[in-house]
Amino acid sequence: MSRIHDMGGRFGHGPVDPGRPDDPVFAADWHARALAVTLAAGALGQWTLDASRHARERLAPRDYLTFSYYEKWLAALADLLVETGVLTQEDLAAAGRNSGTDAPHPLSAKKLKAEDVARVLARGGPADRPCPAEPAFTTGQKVRARRPAENHLVAGGHTRLPDYAAGATGRIIRVHGCHVLPDSNAHGLGEAPEPLYTVAFPASRLWAHPENPRDEVTLDLWQSYLEPA
Amino acid sequence: MPGRLRRGWTCAHLRITLRPMPHDHHDDHPHALLPPEPALRVKALETILARKGLIDPAALDEIIDTYQNRIGPKNGAMVVARAWTDPEFRARLLENATAVVADLGFFGRQGEHVVAVENTPEVHNMVVCTLCSCYPWPLLGIPPAWYKSDAYRSRAVREPRKVLAEFGVTLPPETAVRVWDSTAEVRYLVIPMRPDGTEGLDVEQLAALVTRDSMVGTGLPKAPA
Known part of the structure; x- marks a missing residue:
């Protein structure tokens, strides 16, 4: 049967809050950061857009329904980073530690540089x-x-x-x-x-x-x- | 090397016992290893990726600046105003929007394939992504919260007129509603009907009347002052 993200037609979600025209693009600073980290990590080329959608859809249904939009992105990003071997579980467990240095990662040559952002976003990913x-x-x-x-x-x-x-x-x-x-x-x-x-x-x-x-x-x-x- | 083996075992054991977090105790996805609070979670990911040389914090600033300040509904509004004033442009836009908006400099991520759909007295168009949050970024920017909400995603296809009423839009029953569910990489731009009383306005003045919601189909353009 269908998965949790497949919402079209579902009953019970209540009214839509249309917000206000002058609402900020990002409601919180971390929303902007979550979007940017996700795009920059995606530029490492270790997964496709389809795989990243799949990662969000595979969240536990309880997480999918309780996580806010960008929390879903972050959780899926963390899962993809481990599944594709970019990071280990140990890396994630120690991720909050803001000290020490790591050996250069084999993928660091693929890092998205600030001067390349405009070009990479403009190129997109035609399907x-x-x-x-x-x-x-x-x-x-x-x-x-x-x-x-x-x-x-x-x-x-x-x-x-x-x-x-x-x-x-x-x-x-x-x-x-x-x-x-x-x-x-x-x-x-x-x-x-x-x-x-x-x-x-x-x-x-x-x-x-x-x-x-x-x-x-x-x-x-x-x-x-x-x-x- | 019994000492090393033993240390390895201890780490593996610790990993398992440390894993459950209050927020995620019911699943064993790797994300449960991160702090549950979202602002700390994103900080942790950014820190580890930067420490390993996998992301450049300056690139993140650049991405944010792009979508916060440079790419937004003003782009789409310019396209709509051109379509209202230039019949030849309008015809080309309805025929091949991808090429036409690319000529104006609007292309790239989440706008690789664009289709423009025109509102008429007979048909009102409205766009949704029931499966996620697909939206024409180069033309409209990052989608607003309501577009990504469970309520909009679930209801826009089943009861679009009730949803429109929540946006303050009421359509006559003779007007058909056509809801475009963005299930592939095609992104839809609604060309709303040009408001009455705008005959003397130029393209810039017209563009100022074109709201973001009117280009998603949940709103109408502003009336001229």
């Missing part, structure tokens, strides 16, 4: 790739999202098919070319690019009590998430 084959679907075609909404390569693994769309029928409204498949890439199984489509689902196909029969929800879904309908 489009050459298509290994012609897309199977075209704009206007009816498709059904596969069910269950699970990773079909790795049990309990990362996927970008939300549970609320599983089994629902919609129509293709955009073809994006081929993009890296997160279900594979998050687990180090290769980029496995596939055609990516925007699929529009009538709200009445997703919810027992849609607000308005005209309303729609669109999702960006990979070809292996879909079957002809």
Whole structure:
């Protein structure tokens, strides 16, 4: 079944607090620091964006629901650093100690330098790739999202098919070319690019009590998430 | 070397017994080894990574300055104002937003693939990321807290009109709501409808009316003064 991060449609979360237009970008200094440490550590190149999402989604459900946004980032970062061997558990246990020196780390040559930040952020990480084959679907075609909404390569693994769309029928409204498949890439199984489509689902196909029969929800879904309908 | 072996055993033993923290006693992820208080947790991570030469604190300052002061909704507002005033620009934007906004200098992390969607009297567009917090950083900056909240992520797809009402927006029933759930690396920019009474305004004056929320679809542009 779906994992804790898969929130679309869930009941019980109460009203949205829209905040104020002049709210600061970062509500606390440590939020900014958490974002920056995460981006700088990511620049070491030891994991993909898909793997970092997977790390956040794997937090214990109780942690996921009680941690604030950037606490999730920090916890996932610490877990990734150990899992990829960048740091050891001993390093983490001693991480608060602000003294002593360490031998240079084998990855220190990959350290993101201040003068390279603008270039690295501007480069980003495009996810489009050459298509290994012609897309199977075209704009206007009816498709059904596969069910269950699970990773079909790795049990309990990362996927970008939300549970609320599983089994629902919609129509293709955009073809994006081929993009890296997160279900594979998050687990180090290769980029496995596939055609990516925007699929529009009538709200009445997703919810027992849609607000308005005209309303729609669109999702960006990979070809292996879909079957002809 | 019995002494070394013994010391090794002791360290391993200590690691296990020290591991549970009040905050995380129920899981055995490595993050539970860090201080539970988040400001101390980030400080600890920054300290150990800097000590090993893996991060440069000056680079962190640069990243923060970028997203705190340089990249934000003003970028997206300029795109919207151009689309309102230049039909040829608007047509190209709706056809291939990635290339058009890149020409304006808006590209990079979390904006590698951009699609612009236009509000009309028939369709109101609204953007969410139910699975995490995907958002067009080069155009709108870092997402606000509400965009990342459990309430917005869970409800925007199921009851967008009730969510819009919480933002003070009420749509007529004849207007369809189309909610874009950002499940891949495509980032969506909503082009809101140009407000009435803005015929004489130039691009800069128009851009000042374009709010962040109006480009996510949870708000409308400001009315002219």
